Amino acid sequence: DIQMTQSPSSLSASVGDRLTITCRASQSISSDLNWYQQKPGKAPKILISAAVTLQSGVPSRFSGSGSGTDFSLTISSLEPEDFATYFCQQNYNTPYTFGQGTKVENK
C-alpha cells in the first residue's frame, strides 16, 4: 500500500493567515493526489484534484502544488469557514489511501 503522511497533524492559525499543509507519498504517485476538507459531523468535500486542479465552487484562496512524492495545500488567507480537517488522498494505485489528516484550529 502507498502510505500518505501529512504534516503537521494539527495547527493553530488566525483569520487572514497564510498556511501550508504538506503530504508525502511513500512512492511516486505522479500527480494523482486529491485534497479534501472535512468539517465536524460532515462528509469530506473535494477541494483539489490531480494535485493542482481547483474543483468548481472552491474559493481561489485554496491552491495545490507538487508531483511525485511531495505535495502541498495552501490557503492564502484563512477565512472563518476554513477551520476544519484536511486530508490528502492518492488515487494512483489501489488500495486508495488517505493521509491521517491535518486539523486547522482557531488560535
Next chain:
Amino acid sequence: QMQLQESGPGLVKPSETLSLSCTVSGGSISSYYWSWIRQPAGKGLEWIGHLRATGGVTYNPSLKSRVTLSMDTSENRFSLKLTSVTAADTAIYYCTRVAYRSVYPITYNWFDPWGQGTLVTVSS
C-alpha cells in the same frame, strides 16, 4: 444535483454481517465507479472498495476476505456487506461516486459527491 444516501442498521452484533445500501438520486448509477469509505470516530479515512455496473469490483486487500459490494441498477443503488464484524469495524460508513477527468492519456479520479454517512456500531 446528484445525491447519495446511506441506509442500514446502526447497530450490529459482533461476528454478524454489516449490510448497508446507498441510494443515488439525480443521476444513474449505470455510469461511473462507486465506492465505500469508512471512518472510525476521530480517525482517518479507509477506502473499502469500488464497483461499476459494467462489471469490475476492487476491494481493499485488508478487508477483501470479508467484503462484498453489489449493485442494483433497477433501484439505482449499490450495497456493502461486511461479514464477521468486530468492534474494530465500528465507524461512519460513507458511499461516494468516483468522479473523473480525462487528460489523455491519463484519467484522474476523485470522490464526489459523498453521502452524509451512517454510523455503524458493533456491539453486543
